[in-house]
Amino acid sequence: MEQIDILSLSPEALRAYLEAWGEPKFRAKQIFGWLHQKQVTEFSQMTSLSLQLREKLEQNFCINRLNIERRLASSIDDTVKYLYRLPDGNFVETVLMDYHHGKSLCISTQVGCRMGCQFCASTIAGYVRNLTPAEMLLQIYETQRDAGCRIDSLVLMGIGEPLDNFENVVAFFRLLSHPDGFGMSLRHVAVSTCGLVPRIRELADMRLGVTLSVSLHSPDARRRSEIMPVNRKYPLPELLEACRYYFQTTGRRVTMEYAVIDGVNGTKADAKKLADCLHGMQCHVNLIPVNPIAERSFRAFRKNVEQFEQELRRLGVNATIRRTLGSDIQAACGQLRRDASQQIADACGGGSN
Known part of the structure; x- marks a missing residue:
């Protein structure tokens, strides 16, 4: 049995x-x-x-466990990146970050990702399957055991698209916040999405209290479709309307994640388009210098990101540059899993997933 x-x-x-x-x-x-x-x-x-x-x-x-396949500790801050091996032999990544408000953990929700965003390493090694609620919880429990600390907040921004694993993620939220269990307030949880509009609206209607973070990355419909194929199914106007609905329904301000890519989305014209798109919306723009990955040529210089931030602020947009953590250990998601999957495939004489 x-x-x-x-x-x-x-x-x-x-x-x-x-x-x-x-x-x-x-x-x-x-x-x-x-x-x-x-x-x-x-x-x-x-x-x-x-x-x-x-x-x-x-x-x-x-009672399943996750095994630590690799553990990388940053020499420049207190960030720790874990590559966890799941019971079936697949890998996911988890990142422990130290902020002034406490310990925050970035967890994965899928093995791989099928969204196809061009600047993301998570999608390169291929989508395999969804994570179960237990496998999401175990990223917290195993990290706490190893680090000897209590996790104070959580972000679902690791490998995978959380809203593509909607039922399991919602079940995870209910387990995580149950007063007889771990008991974390969902107001300390942020869930990231590339823009699955129906799921954003469904999540809003549940009124769970989680913060919604939307991977926007371009205010231009054509350019966004090029770097984020999801825009072809759920165009930017529909996405922005769903974000407005989320705020109106939950009272929770939406965070717009924007990876600045030189030559792609970081010009003054892009800043003006972005300001026009977000006009009147209760949101915050979180600017991220794009993480370089071997398979792509996308890059960003810090001074260009700072100039983009200044232009947005001049246009009245609430924007800040995200603090970069663990840059010396590839703390951005997907890179360790991709490398581990490739090593196994090479050992078996095959290609990557």
Whole structure:
């Protein structure tokens, strides 16, 4: 019999299993606390349960782990990048960052990505599958165990498009914020999307309290379609209207992520178009010098990013340059996974995913 991944179960689902076994309802709360508060890795560690119940849990469920394949610590700041190996042998990346407000973790939501953004390493090694709620939680729990710290905030900006894995991400949010579990307020969580308009509206209607970060990267429809194929399905005007809807529905200001790329989207004309697009919108523009990757020629000089920021501010746009962390360890997502996948493929005599 195939064992069930217990970390992905809601308290209600767990209670249904236990009631079918004739166990009292409060056992579900106990087990959920062992898993998500104390974060045990073995059923034998649940010492408040009877030996018989622990054995039954062992027979029917599993508590999976992620293995640290690589751990890169920055020599210029406190950023740590993890390459985690999943139980099926695939890889995802997680980045631990130190801010004045506490420890923040950037997690992955898919193995690979199918969105095809031209400047992103995550899509190069190919899409394989969605991550389960448990695999998202484990990036937090394993990092806490290794780093010996509590994660204070979370960003879903690692490998994958979170809203392309919508059901699992929402289930993860509910597990993450459950008061009997990890108990993180979703106001401390940001979810990034390249612009899946129907899902943005659906997320807004749920009123979960998460911050929405939108990968905008160009105010020009033709240019955005070139570097972000998603724009062909969900054009920029529809995306911006969905962002306005998100703010109107949730009261949460939207963050616009904008990777400045020399010769592509960083001119004064681009700044003017961007200001026109965002006029009257409650949002903040987060400027990012594009991360160079081996397979692309995209680059950005810091002075050009600063000039773009100044022009946006002159035009009345609330814009700042994101603090660069872990630049010496390739802290941008996708690069370690791509390299690890290629090494395995080379060892097996094949190509990349």
